[in-house]
Amino acid sequence: MSTTKKYIRHLKGLSVPDRVQLGLSTVIKLSLLNAFVVGIISGEWSVAFISIAALIATLLPWFLAKSYELPFPIGFEFVTALFTYATLFLGEAHGFYTKFWWWDLLLHGGSAIAFGFIGFLILYSLYRASRFQAPPSLIVFFAFSASIAIGALWEIFEFAMDSFFGLNMQKSGLKDTMWDLIIAAVGACAASIPGYLYLRYRIQGLGIFRFFLKSYMNAKKLPE
Secondary structure (H helix, E strand, O other): OOHHHHHHHHHHOOOHHHHHHHHHHHHHHHHHHHHHHHHHHHOOHHHHHHHHHHHHHHOHHHHHHHHHOOOOOHHHHHHHHHHHHHHHHHHHHOOHHHHOOOHHHHHHHHHHHHHHHHHHHHHHHHHHOOOOOOOHHHHHHHHHHHHHHHHHHHHHHHHHHHHHHOOOOOOOOHHHHHHHHHHHHHHHHHHHHHHHHHHHHOOOOOHHHHHHHHHHHOOOOOOO
């Protein structure tokens, strides 16, 4: 069966919300690719660099799903693409951080919670596939640590962009970095606590954790 036919067959098996999210993710990626080409042609090197960096970041869920055979939900790919687009492309290339004072708070607060749940579900997927055996408390601790690590790596990325390319991702420097890490820790806790309750007592909880959990349970692999 050809790749095109396999992809069409995959799309037909998706729910309507998944199709919408996959379509929006594709639009985001194409707009980043277009911005990269336009930046190269017009000589706007900072826009070109940010666009290609954001595009690479949006492809990470696909690489993870393909490399480790993880059932990443389409929604996770969409959240990653949307966060990257809003942070790097809109925030940095188009100055949304300076235009809207709440932009940084909204992105870091929302992403901290989202990546906290994703960190938990990655480890849970390994646990469910019998690749990782540990008591619930240890799984949750590793998930918390993984979420904090994602936040720390993002801060290192911001520092590198400011140092080598003259951007202003860290804003107020150390103060901005520390508040971002504190928010990342809060988000990791927001995911770890209901994660432990689910592993220990099978309590699915309410709100965003229940949404992420049900999305994972009903996940289909991203198209190859």
